[in-house]
Amino acid sequence: MTQKNIDTPERVSVRVPATAANLGPGFDSIGIALDLWSELTVEHGPFEVFIEGDGAEELPRDEKNLVVSGARAAYNARGAEFPALKFHCANGIPFARGLGSSSAAIVSGIVAGFALQGDGTDPAEALELAADIEGHPDNVAPAILGGCQIGVRSGERWVTSRIAVPDDLHAVIVIPDFVGETAQARGVLKDEVSRADAVFNIGRAALLANALSTGRLDLLRFATEDRLHQPARAGIYKGLNTIIRAALTGGAHGAFLSGAGPSVMAFTTGHEYTVAYEMTEAARLHGIEASTRIVRPTDRGAYVVE
Ligand code: HSE
Numbered sequence: 150m151t152q153k154n155i156d157t158p159e160r161v162s163v164r165v166p167a168t169a170a171n172l173g174p175g176f177d178s179i180g181i182a183l184d185l186w187s188e189l190t191v192e193h194g195p196f197e198v199f200i201e202g203d204g205a206e207e208l209p210r211d212e213k214n215l216v217v218s219g220a221r222a223a224y225n226a227r228g229a230e231f232p233a234l235k236f237h238c239a240n241g242i243p244f245a246r247g248l249g250s251s252s253a254a255i256v257s258g259i260v261a262g263f264a265l266q267g268d269g270t271d272p273a274e275a276l277e278l279a280a281d282i283e284g285h286p287d288n289v290a291p292a293i294l295g296g297c298q299i300g301v302r303s304g305e306r307w308v309t310s311r312i313a314v315p316d317d318l319h320a321v322i323v324i325p326d327f328v329g330e331t332a333q334a335r336g337v338l339k340d341e342v343s344r345a346d347a348v349f350n351i352g353r354a355a356l357l358a359n360a361l362s363t364g365r366l367d368l369l370r371f372a373t374e375d376r377l378h379q380p381a382r383a384g385i386y387k388g389l390n391t392i393i394r395a396a397l398t399g400g401a402h403g404a405f406l407s408g409a410g411p412s413v414m415a416f417t418t419g420h421e422y423t424v425a426y427e428m429t430e431a432a433r434l435h436g437i438e439a440s441t442r443i444v445r446p447t448d449r450g451a452y453v454v455e
Contacts (some may be wrong), residue, residue: 204244217259369403388435399427
């Protein structure tokens with residue numbers, strides 16, 4: 150008879166937050182966790198990927214699903230054989246809308262994979278694994294650590310730092326009814342940027358961190374401007390600039406494309422319904438049907454449900 154290790158559970162559930170990356174100027178470097186969650190349950194048993202909620206029709210139900218990649222990475226990290234597992238995804242994070250659904254899948258798979266081996270998740274190790282799968286840290290860092298995170302690569306490692314955000318900060322998100330293709334949204338970007346554009350973004354990324362951490366939200370109007378990715382992406386997402394302007398007109402402090410899009414997000418501390426209305430109307434003017442969510446940032450990253 151096989152001896153059962155009481156420290157290795159048969160089944161674990163992990164909750165993981167949505168994330169918005171870039172926040173305007175922080176391309177591939179800054180992201181924030183949002184109080185909007187998906188839940189992954191993994192148990193031993195014949196391989197299966199069951200999906201309910203967002204993306205249930207579109208996501209793969211085989212080994213290509215990123216929850217499987219994440220879990221496999223956690224077993225590889227321990228040099229352990231990857232067992233047969235059943236994955237149950239309850240997706241509350243909008244699928245492929247620039248709200249970190251891929252990162253959430255990777256991160257929840259990693260955290261579940263470690264938990265099934267009787268291990269807690271070391272955030273630094275999880276970040277290495279997740280960022281290596283995803284390629285950049287701006288969604289996976291806040292998905293693991295919670296809060297607003299700066300993530301940079303130095304040599305062989307990822308370095309992160311949390312930006313404190315005001316307690317009353319809200320995010321108004323306009324979510325178009327079509328999916329975004331990250332590869333396409335990255336494909337339109339130039340490989341080289343001018344010194345003027347680099348300076349434009351460096352200053353604003355620094356201003357963004359300072360504006361959030363000191364509560365100088367009046368600075369966000371400038372601090373969320375960008376020249377590295379949004380101008381090119383406005384060519385794919387018609388209406389992006391109009392929706393951003395509408396957010397500011399409605400009373401938002403700043404607004405930007407969320408990740409690689411197509412969602413657009415505004416930071417507010419009041420007037421959320423007016424901002425949501427103005428943004429949605431601006432989208433409609435461009436023929437874009439969109440839903441809206443008003444959420445708060447969360448300081449909590451992915452965690453095992455006890
Ligand atoms: N920083 C990434 C981008 C986020 O803008 O392409 C999406 O993965």
